[in-house]
Amino acid sequence: MNITIPNTSADDDHLTALMLGTSYYLQGNTRLSLNYELLEDHLNPDLGNLFTVQMQVAL
Numbered sequence: 878m879n880i881t882i883p884n885t886s887a888d889d890d891h892l893t894a895l896m897l898g899t900s901y902y903l904q905g906n907t908r909l910s911l912n913y914e915l916l917e918d919h920l921n922p923d924l925g926n927l928f929t930v931q932m933q934v935a936l
Contacts, residue, residue, distance in 0.1 A: 897913050898911060907932070907933070907934050909931070909932050910929075912927075912929045912931075913927070914926060
């Protein structure tokens with residue numbers, strides 16, 4: 878097993894992230910959450926944006 882440790886001394890090793898989200902309460906203890914993350918990673922340019930949906934029910 879080979880493990881490669883990336884160069885951590887690079888000057889452009891920062892990640893910029895912006896998250897936008899909202900929650901909608903359906904009935905009582907049921908919540909639907911939508912989130913969108915805009916990501917900009919200079920060390921990993923293939924990293925894309927992320928959209929998530931979560932439904933939460935409290936019993």
